[in-house]
Amino acid sequence: MSSPISIRVRVPMNIAFVKYWGKADKTEMLPLNDSVSVNLNDLHATTEITIIPNSEDSDSVKVNEVDFPCGEGTRFFKVFTEFRRIAGSRIQSPFSIKISSRTTFPVKAGLASSAAGFSALAYGLGKSVNMKDSEIARLARLGSGSACRSLLPGFVHWDASKTSPTDDFVFSLSSNQDFQSSLLAFVFIFNKKEKVVGSSEGMSRTVQTSEFLKYRVEKVVPDHVRGIKAAIASGNFGIFAEITMKESNSLHAVCLDSFPPLWYLNNASFEFMDFVHKINAEFGEVVAAYTFDAGPNPVVLIQRKNAEFFVRNLIELENFKFRFVSQESNLSSFDENLKKFINQPDTDQCEKIEVIITGVGDGPRIC
Amino acid sequence: MSSPISIRVRVPMNIAFVKYWGKADKTEMLPLNDSVSVNLNDLHATTEITIIPNSEDSDSVKVNEVDFPCGEGTRFFKVFTEFRRIAGSRIQSPFSIKISSRTTFPVKAGLASSAAGFSALAYGLGKSVNMKDSEIARLARLGSGSACRSLLPGFVHWDASKTSPTDDFVFSLSSNQDFQSSLLAFVFIFNKKEKVVGSSEGMSRTVQTSEFLKYRVEKVVPDHVRGIKAAIASGNFGIFAEITMKESNSLHAVCLDSFPPLWYLNNASFEFMDFVHKINAEFGEVVAAYTFDAGPNPVVLIQRKNAEFFVRNLIELENFKFRFVSQESNLSSFDENLKKFINQPDTDQCEKIEVIITGVGDGPRIC
Numbered sequence: 001m002s003s004p005i006s007i008r009v010r011v012p013m014n015i016a017f018v019k020y021w022g023k024a025d026k027t028e029m030l031p032l033n034d035s036v037s038v039n040l041n042d043l044h045a046t047t048e049i050t051i052i053p054n055s056e057d058s059d060s061v062k063v064n065e066v067d068f069p070c071g072e073g074t075r076f077f078k079v080f081t082e083f084r085r086i087a088g089s090r091i092q093s094p095f096s097i098k099i100s101s102r103t104t105f106p107v108k109a110g111l112a113s114s115a116a117g118f119s120a121l122a123y124g125l126g127k128s129v130n131m132k133d134s135e136i137a138r139l140a141r142l143g144s145g146s147a148c149r150s151l152l153p154g155f156v157h158w159d160a161s162k163t164s165p166t167d168d169f170v171f172s173l174s175s176n177q178d179f180q181s182s183l184l185a186f187v188f189i190f191n192k193k194e195k196v197v198g199s200s201e202g203m204s205r206t207v208q209t210s211e212f213l214k215y216r217v218e219k220v221v222p223d224h225v226r227g228i229k230a231a232i233a234s235g236n237f238g239i240f241a242e243i244t245m246k247e248s249n250s251l252h253a254v255c256l257d258s259f260p261p262l263w264y265l266n267n268a269s270f271e272f273m274d275f276v277h278k279i280n281a282e283f284g285e286v287v288a289a290y291t292f293d294a295g296p297n298p299v300v301l302i303q304r305k306n307a308e309f310f311v312r313n314l315i316e317l318e319n320f321k322f323r324f325v326s327q328e329s330n331l332s333s334f335d336e337n338l339k340k341f342i343n344q345p346d347t348d349q350c351e352k353i354e355v356i357i358t359g360v361g362d363g364p365r366i367c
Numbered sequence: 368m369s370s371p372i373s374i375r376v377r378v379p380m381n382i383a384f385v386k387y388w389g390k391a392d393k394t395e396m397l398p399l400n401d402s403v404s405v406n407l408n409d410l411h412a413t414t415e416i417t418i419i420p421n422s423e424d425s426d427s428v429k430v431n432e433v434d435f436p437c438g439e440g441t442r443f444f445k446v447f448t449e450f451r452r453i454a455g456s457r458i459q460s461p462f463s464i465k466i467s468s469r470t471t472f473p474v475k476a477g478l479a480s481s482a483a484g485f486s487a488l489a490y491g492l493g494k495s496v497n498m499k500d501s502e503i504a505r506l507a508r509l510g511s512g513s514a515c516r517s518l519l520p521g522f523v524h525w526d527a528s529k530t531s532p533t534d535d536f537v538f539s540l541s542s543n544q545d546f547q548s549s550l551l552a553f554v555f556i557f558n559k560k561e562k563v564v565g566s567s568e569g570m571s572r573t574v575q576t577s578e579f580l581k582y583r584v585e586k587v588v589p590d591h592v593r594g595i596k597a598a599i600a601s602g603n604f605g606i607f608a609e610i611t612m613k614e615s616n617s618l619h620a621v622c623l624d625s626f627p628p629l630w631y632l633n634n635a636s637f638e639f640m641d642f643v644h645k646i647n648a649e650f651g652e653v654v655a656a657y658t659f660d661a662g663p664n665p666v667v668l669i670q671r672k673n674a675e676f677f678v679r680n681l682i683e684l685e686n687f688k689f690r691f692v693s694q695e696s697n698l699s700s701f702d703e704n705l706k707k708f709i710n711q712p713d714t715d716q717c718e719k720i721e722v723i724i725t726g727v728g729d730g731p732r733i734c
Contacts, residue, residue: 211582211583211586211587211590211613211617212579212582212583212587212617212620212624215578215579215582216578216579219578220578220579223578242626245626246578246626249623249624249625249626249628250578250579250624252623253579253620253621253623253624254620256616256619256620256623257579257616257617257620258616259609259612259613259616260640260641260644261616261637261640263637263640266634266637267633267634270628270630270633273627273628273630274627277627
């Protein structure tokens with residue numbers, strides 16, 4: 001090809017229920033253990049990719065209007081180099097790559113922003129030259145391990161046993177038909193600040209020093225993967241939720257067991273966890289599940305039918321004030337009472353915690 | 368005996384470097400794993416015990432001038448009943464027991480107050496009727512497991528493999544002669560409030576639900592016990608300190624891995640841990656070690672020769688203001704510069720974190 005190629009893609013971030021923490025291979029970005037996730041429909045990166053053949057211009061990357069370095073040593077460089085290796089013969093060399101990406105959520109706050117970003121980048125680059133899905137998945141993984149989980153719709157299983165570069169290693173899970181559509185995710189933005197220790201450095205420290213990590217990788221995670229796959233297949237929310245919360249705690253326990261210890265949760269996170277356990281106890285069954293990635297911001301999974309109960313309890317919390325937002329296209333699927341909370345005009349001047357309410361499971365798309 | 372018996376004892380609280388968390392037997396208060404501790408000289412319970420023969424009065428317990436229930440179902444009742452069983456023939460029955468105890472530190476704040484209190488109780492009761500040391504140790508353990516560790520001077524090892532009621536199960540460790548006297552402990556009172564989940568309930572939850580606890584008991588703790596015993600024997604502060612910090616983190620990791628999770632640390636605790644790791648890195652070797660029991664209050668172990676370096680860095684911390692106190696009788700052993708910090712008149716009105724500076728290793732005594 002000799003004319004510029006342009007493509008625009010939208011890829012949601014994903015949230016893991018069984019967590020990826022620890023690399024088996026830093027170059028190939030192979031994980032020490034399996035993970036299971038779902039995409040959050042309304043938290044996505046929209047990325048425009050332009051490939052200019054016969055151009056000796058430098059590559060460039062903009063994220064939310066800010067220039068990002070993409071020269072040697074950066075993760076972008078790694079992805080561009082691999083893209084050039086695979087796709088080089090299909091585009092007139094030399095060529096330059098221009099990326100402009102916007103996200104609907106704060107970046108670097110432990111909200112898997114790089115996962116959505118690199119997923120969109122790989123999807124866009126890959127689709128522009130008709131790469132195979134497995135090649136696109138590997139390209140995404142090279143940028144950010146968990147990015148590969150955003151490339152499929154529904155519940156996604158990243159299989160750590162697949163170690164060859166040509167393997168398919170990310171799979172959509174079969175799920176109970178209504179289960180996925182019955183779920184809502186509440187994403188709480190407690191803190192938009194960049195985390196003190198990035199995930200890559202944190203993982204590396206845990207792998208080197210945690211006395212519990214080996215046991216987690218060999219025993220805890222395989223049990224959780226088996227359990228959550230069965231719960232997703234049968235649509236058992238209670239078991240799904242319990243494993244989700246235990247997994248989050250297990251991840252943060254190995255972080256704390258690292259040396260020096262890693263701590264991504266804060267007092268607000270802990271209070272919030274207590275709140276979820278309290279309302280589950282009050283309801284008499286598990287209606288809500290929290291999960292935290294490498295940051296203090298909880299994502300809560302809940303069934304639509306219980307969302308109003310959850311919100312009513314949430315707004316009575318003393319130490320927190322919330323502002324609900326949703327970009328979900330099918331807002332019509334929300335319960336009427338829930339819609340009232342979302343549509344409430346924000347007249348109060350005090351600072352509030354933003355809560356994004358979203359459906360789950362959308363795959364990436366060209367837009 | 369038919370005349371009242373009165374005895375007054377002073378027993379220090381102890382701080383564990385290898386932590387006790389989890390009971391193998393709730394009635395006999397046998398631990399799931401070994402622990403290693405030292406007494407903090409200036410944090411003690413001073414307890415007056417009066418046994419009145421031929422008295423049908425109720426038993427009574429006062430702690431810091433407050434009446435404590437000691438009837439059936441309480442831990443005091445359990446200790447009194449066992450005392451009556453062992454010592455009954457030596458005192459004219461029926462007899463009543465009057466206890467009045469004062470502590471130099473806040474109770475129920477995760478500062479092992481019940482350990483010091485029950486240790487003093489058992490020591491006083493036992494000495495009043497010439498019980499054997501192993502009987503006194505068991506009496507202490509029945510009130511509060513870790514209380515038995517306060518009954519010996521120096522570094523103390525509580526051996527979990529001793530399960531017969533008549534066994535000696537708590538031992539003084541042989542240590543490098545100068546090591547113990549070279550140490551100071553800084554006890555920080557971040558929070559005097561009673562903890563949300565008590566240790567007994569917390570331990571029980573961890574035993575029932577933590578996926579890491581079994582691995583901790585079988586692998587992590589035995590390694591730590593071996594390592595810290597060797598460090599104490601040879602007087603290697605660096606290794607002693609590193610194991611102490613890893614142990615604390617390991618304990619709090621299994622707490623977080625419990626379900627629902629237990630969290631005794633708070634943002635201030637985590638910031639403080641960061642500070643200790645930072646000054647250790649700055650100094651180029653490990654000069655300070657933190658350890659946290661079931662609460663947010665750190666105890667820092669440090670060698671006297673580095674105490675001033677530690678304090679100078681401490682007072683530069685932005686988010687904390689400290690007030691140093693010490694009742695150590697041999698204040699003369701403190702470095703002159705350190706004494707200045709302690710003797711500084713407190714003219715500032717803002718609320719400060721109390722820091723008790725104390726030597727370690729004193730045993731219990733009759734006073």
